[in-house]
Amino acid sequence: MKSLEVTLRAVRENGRKALVPYFVAGATPDWVRHVEAAALGGADAIEIGIPFSDPMMDGVVIQEAGLRALQAGTTFESIGRQLTSIDTEVPLIAMTYYNIFLHYGLARSAGRLHEFGLSGAIVPDLSLEESDEWRTSCGEHDIATIFLVAPSTPAERIKEVARRSEGFLYASARMAVTGASSDQGDGARVVANVREASDLPVYVGIGITTPEQAATTAAVSDGVIVGSALVKVILNGASVHDVENFVRSFRDAIDTTFEV
Amino acid sequence: MSNIGVMGDPDERGHFGDFGGRFVPEALMPACLELEEAFRDAWADPSFINEYRTTLSQFVGRPTPVTPLPRLSEKLGLRLYAKREDLAHTGSHKINNVVGQTLLTRRMGKTRIIAETGAGQHGVATATGAARLGLACTVFMGEVDTVRQELNVFRMELLGARVVPVTSGSRTLKDAVNEAMREWVTCVADTHYCIGSVMGPHPFPWMVREFQSIIGIEAAAQLEELGAGTPDLVVACVGGGSNAAGIFAGFANSDARLIGVEAAGGAAVASGSPGVLHGMRSLLLQDEFGQIEEAHSMSAGLDYPGIGPEHAYLADSGRAEYFAVGDEEVLDAFSLLSESEGIIPALETAHALAWITREVGALIPRGATVLLNLSGRGDKDVAQVRQLLKGES
Known part of the structure; x- marks a missing residue:
């Protein structure tokens, strides 16, 4: 079992709901300090978005952050260099589009992720059917390959995807790209479908905007992923302290609902 | 009569050699699988094929003719023929694919269609096909292109479509595709994404080629009737590559050299x-x-940083050859065809002719029989060419 999955299964066994914030690497000069702040604020794992020119699964907020990062000259390697200064024990997970890794070389990418201190990777446009080579490369470097399921994914397919996902399964709460939403979405139903097929931790993301939504969603899953809502406050100029408070507000809402 | 197999099918996961496949968010996987199944089923169903063929003849005006180009032939020292997709309804080959996909949309029980467009040709064709079948239609178009092709925006609106200007990224065709994909995720249950070229996830590159293969099938028979036999070369412009794939399909098993011409x-x-x-x-x-880098071409329809996966495969295998031409050569070819043969071509099409005029006596032996796919008419480009020609003088 990959290290990431050992860690995240332990989170669940300790009765804790996982909180996974998402950052776009390079969107602001002090993004690494933001990541550390999120860890202090109570994150159990942190997604590091590597910007791509054509983010097909992302809404306007993450598009904007990615554009800023690219304009600032952010690359896979520059992210790695900046991460060497990071001070946290919280597992870090890369999230990007397949072309970034494909162009860099799959085996080389997986090796670099490991050297950069990342322990998992989410590649939303890499379908299960095309993933053999990537999974093999990640297998050689202890990188957990995390797959998504959506409200549209049929039961049979959920079984297939869950069997190959490592660390956790990313359950999309709605048929939408990343971005704010006011309703709860379909997360509960997707999680219930996964439960029938797998005992992998299931985290829900896409459209989790407020601490209250996070708490309600955590009630029916093993954890929540908070992306656009956090990226938006960062684009609006949040300080390191603001980021920590933002993450803690989600942590507190979740923990108040689930006394540990 | 099914056309499957004319140019070779991809493998079951949509690969043409090393290219193709299906790289989409999980939310769209079921839709791609459903579409593949629906297309396989329809394309083997004589009643569907019959409706597709009937619509092409009664609504699109097929078969489009093959026209000998005698004056240009004499000038260039070639036997030059043009397959007249410019005479198809809406002014280009795009409608062939739209007829197929709109019929398929209805067959799948979906009520709405979305599309991306660059120059507006595919958007206009999709709006047209949607109007004919009573489907709701939304077209995504880069904001830059909505300005470059303002009249086509109005055309789409006249046809009852909603046009959404795309303001992300480079605000051109590739961003329109991104935005259409993002939209499709939210509405995939009742909406079909009508991709306009031989690109995208499986089964689109294969399906669109099949719907366009009518071009090549007709042309091969028409050249026989004209006594021209098998051409030495078949030449088509390539953005994503649907008109080229369509005409190549009729000659893939012949000795003809297949030439795709891209914008430099x-x-x-x-x-x-x-x-x-x-x-x-x-x-x-x-x-x-x-x-991904932005493409730069004066022709919005070729302003795409990629190419359909089957073309990548044909290039790799050597069955087809691909060349690039620059804007200046294209303008010359645009004028040349207009003045010598009384046909104003689309700027996209003028790329293919520009390569022919450049390569006569070089890559093309004099006296060769050459079939040009005249993929679209130039009405949409007249204002832009006027500006460019003024700028030159």
């Missing part, structure tokens, strides 16, 4: 490298970090 500023075969974008593995313009 968007030459995925000459300047690209393998990568994944818009659901497919193909040849793409990208930088050293794998970020």
